[in-house]
Amino acid sequence: MQFIRLVAVLAALIPLMATAASARPYGMAEVLRRVPKRAMPDSSSTRPRVALKPTSNKFRRLGRWTMASPYADSLAASWCGASISFCFSGSYLSIRTGSRTERKDSFNGGTPMIACSVSARSEGGGDSSTNENQVKTYDCGPSQEVVLVDEDTPTARPVPVKITLTLVDWASVFELESVVVDNEDSVQAFPDDPRSVRVLAIGDSITAGYSDGSQPIPLGCLSAYPHIAKAQLHARTGIELELELVAFPGVTLVAPTPEEADEGAGQGMIDRFFHASQWSDGPAALDEQPSIIVIALGTNDDAQDVSPINSPQPCMLSSAHPFPDFTADSDPETTESAEQVSVTRDLSSALASLRSNAGQGVEFHEWDIGGDLRREHTMDGLHPTIYGHHMLGDTLAKQLTTLVSSIAVS
Missing domain, CATH: 2.60.120.260 (Galactose-binding domain-like)
Known part of the structure; x- marks a missing residue:
């Protein structure tokens, strides 16, 4: 029986997770590259x-x-x-x-x-x-x-x-x-690879490959760290990840209260995950069957002052610390990097809560893949540049290698 492993990257995955949608508007110019219309042959x-x-x-x-x-x-x-x-x-x-x-x-x-x-x-x-x-x-x-x-x-x-x-x-x-x-x-049909491993990544703007417009993310989510990790892991092991994403900028972990929503708080992934899309309230067909789930959420909750009272596991949220915001630590006009702010908190209560609510065979891992990031690796103090995504993806691939290899041979 193939166990589902939950990779809980709740506090130290990325030291600069997504900013609140309400606090940091996305005001950049739209750039469209429309597909040219082709003259149809006779x-x-x-x-x-x-x-x-x-x-x-x-x-x-x-x-x-x-x-x-x-x-x-x-x-x-x-x-x-x-x-x-x-x-x-x-x-x-x-x-x-x-x-x-x-x-x-x-x-x-x-x-x-x-x-x-x-x-x-x-x-x-x-x-x-x-x-x-x-x-x-x-x-x-x-x-x-x-x-x-x-x-x-x-x-x-x-x-x-x-x-x-x-x-x-x-x-x-x-x-x-x-x-x-x-x-x-x-x-x-493309032949099945018996060694492939299915991974579900749940996150916000970092996982979705968000750009503020100042620097391009040319392939969107394909340029973001989960897909970088997929490519790096395949190069190292030959194992193909079947990677699925559920990610959206500004999304919080829990649903905001009506009052918080009126003040501009974003949508909660704890609800939106079960919807067909972030644009629709229709139910999703939850047919994902991942072996590994990577979660990178929680920073928008803190940035938007979303109360944890709507969470079915409040202690998990109380232990989740927002990732560092470099915008307050260094001058964006300089190339000097800010000192890395230590954000390590005791996650024992969060992991204990998750374990107590999970079935047998579920494993939890906490990884810090963003410890080497500095302000110059971001475009706005929060969202990684292409180089920043490569740093994150390379580190995540190293962490996943043993886990993925054990699943692929089981």
Whole structure:
């Protein structure tokens, strides 16, 4: 029996977690890179193409996808990190977006909506190991056809490659209506890797790859520390993480009181986790079956003065300390780094509370992966730069290595 391990990173995971949405507005200019409209060739000279529904068993889905309509087979994703993968060998590939596709929040730091990664299968490998070799980003609109591969694309080849489409922007809803290809046989299901380990990361703006606009996070959540850890761990061990995210900027751990909500407190993950998206009150289809859960929440509760009285485990919150805010410790106009503020608190009561409420076989780990971060590794004193995310991800991968390796061989 495979035990679920809960990696409780509640106090020392990142020494600079997300700021309160109300206290630090996201006021940066919107940067859009709209997909250019392509002139359609004359229909008489084109071969008939096949539109595959994303609900087909040819596609592997990770993250939270919901049926966009009870009358159609299109799927919608609202939580960043949701992805769909498949093997492709052909000369044409496009996607058709649904009418629900939209950017919900324009103050997203210029992060594109989706990313398409192409991975070549390893030579001589009998498993599903891959080598990333190309990632392109796209901003999509509703009811649009986005061409990903055509005759002029270097990836158009008869050798199968792995295609992964990912919603990388925390501020968007992406509806996938169909995947269009030359013929149905050019898409095949990607083989299962028996050594893969599924990980669920729950967090806020750091986990979602938030940018304040001053420095780009070019691939959104794919540039954030959980995906950096995934890549580093695969390079070290050859083990593939099936990584899922439930993360959103400004989210608190617990739900604020009505009075706190009126004063601008953000949404509570303790409620939003069970919803289809941060934009909807519809129930989520909780089909995640992770072996490891990484939790990085709690700082927004302190920053927004959210009371712990709504928590079913108040002692856990009382022990969770906010991560350091470098904005108060150094001049943002200088490159001098502030002294690292010690935020270590006794988490014994928090972990004891979690253990008492958990079933048998659940393990808890507390890791400090941000002890080496300084102000110059952040863009605003709180949110990591690309380099900061690499530091966090590399340290997290080192911590996860033993745990993941033991699960992969079990």
